[in-house]
Amino acid sequence: MKKYFKTSGLAVLAAAAFLTACDPEIDAPEISKGDADFTRYVAIGNSLTAGFGDGGLYRESQLNSFPNILAGQFKLAGGGEFTQPLFSEDQKNGSGYLKLTGFTAGGSPIITRIPADAERPNTPALPGGKALTKYTDPVNNLGVPGMSVKGSATPLFGAINPYFERLLEPNEVGTKSYQQVIGESNPTFFTCWLGNIDVLTYATSGGVASPANPFSGITDQPTFNAVYNSMITNLVKNGAKGVVATIPNVTLIPFFTTVTVPLVRAAANNAPLYITTDTGVREADSNDLILLTTQAAIGRPDNVGGNTIPHGFHPANALTDAEVLDKAEVGEIKDATIAFNNIIISAANANNLAIFDVNAFFQSIQPVDGKAVLVVNTVNYTPAFISGNLFSLDGVHLTPRGYALVANEFIKVINTKYNAKIPTVNVNAYNAVLFP
Missing domain, CATH: 3.40.50.1110 (SGNH hydrolase)
Incomplete structure (x- = not known):
């Protein structure tokens, strides 16, 4: 058994050497600067x-x-x-x-x-x-x-x-x-x-x-x-x-694109969302873009004229102009x-x-x-x-x-x-x- 393994090992080494010698050379991908100069x-x-x-x-x-x-x-x-x-x-x-x-x-x-x-x-x-x-x-x-x-x-x-x-x-x-x-x-x-x-x-x-x-x-x-x-x-x-x-x-x-008007409305049982634009307050639609940073303020309970009104869900407490990028x-x-x-x-x-x-x-x-x-x-x-x-x-x-x-x-x-x-x-x- 000992002789068998020794001979087998030599055969493997010889075979490996033969296969290595026969392997085709694999060229590395060519790298070139072409007409550019990347010196600085x-x-x-x-x-x-x-x-x-x-x-x-x-x-x-x-x-x-x-x-x-x-x-x-x-x-x-x-x-x-x-x-x-x-x-x-x-x-x-x-x-x-x-x-x-x-x-x-x-x-x-x-x-x-x-x-x-x-x-x-x-x-x-x-x-x-x-x-x-x-x-x-x-x-x-x-x-x-x-x-x-x-x-x-x-x-x-x-x-x-x-x-x-x-x-x-x-x-x-x-x-x-x-x-x-x-x-x-x-x-x-x-x-x-x-x-x-x-x-x-x-x-x-x-x-x-x-x-x-x-x-x-x-x-x-x-x-x-x-x-x-x-x-x-x-x-x-x-x-x-x-x-x-x-x-x-x-x-x-x-x-x-993360905080969308449809998503906000869906989370509020489809309640209308109101925004402030240059021309006044109106209902928001899907073409108006709510800023990501506005998310935490939506629905905030604000005191407006002695009444608690959730921010964005009433014309009297609409999202501000700075909180929304309106479609215009x-x-x-x-x-x-x-x-x-x-x-x-x-x-x-x-x-x-x-x-x-x-x-x-x-x-x-x-x-x-x-x-x-x-x-x-x-x-x-x-x-x-x-x-x-x-x-x-x-x-x-x-x-x-x-x-x-x-x-x-x-x-x-x-x-x-x-x-x-x-x-x-x-x-x-x-x-x-x-x-x-």
Whole structure:
């Protein structure tokens, strides 16, 4: 028996050696930069570029930003280092963020705010929020939460927005615009996803613009056109190539689609729901969009003229204008989005740049008859709140999986436009909303 096993073992080894020698060589997928130069990749944009998610900017969200994912793939084709204004490990909570900590007996999510730990002590708050830890070294990810096309041309924005203020030297705050920062960035390749804040701020405020905030309304088209084209001119002035992204229809995100008029009415035994619009109080219909943040206020027992009236269910205590995006305001936003996207596409074509039509992409992944149309390795992706894998707990920004999906779409248009062969990433390897 001993001799048998010895001989058998040698036979197996010999057979293995023979089979190995006969195996055909499997070539690794070819990786190529094509006509692009990723030596200095710079990302231009707002919160979606910065990696904002779950209602905040924090270290983990920054590490999962789509530009950081892209930069990792670009390195495979000779791309250079990519620096982000990361919060330190000691201040990893950044500006604070939302976390899913459980569910009520009725199945509603319990969402808890994790406090910020990157706020500068003994520093007055800016109009846009508390001052955050400074990061004034050169960076490649220039994503600034809250940055609009209109705001990018305004030096004062640095004295208003804490995320932009933290990137500026003290003497530059209020004197240096985002456009100037872009002009100094000198990329060899760039992505530019800017413009949705020019409608989103108005939308998430229920279509209410504040007279005290010049950036709270929908940006006028001449301003958007002039500033956006100036920005693209700055980016390509030294021969850089890049990708511009269009603005998605913001009314399709969970912030506006989770708490619907039919669902609210059904939960209240089909009682009529009343909303306040520019023209007065009326009954809501399915074309009016209730903000996600309004949910807790619906049905609240308010004292109105000595009577207790549930909020939203009587004309005398209708949902306020700021709590609902009525159908007229939805129309304004859709019209502005179309106009802005035409400007973006025209600027890209004029400069021979690649275009990632984010608006068309998000339109294409809307569920059909309640079923997901985007399925990646058996995992469904939809715009549904929490369960859809795409959107984070604020209902506006993406999960790491959502950002990875966006990164892959950028890669696809880069490969097509610039004859490159950049591999995509496994989106399912990234986190969606984490359950407790």
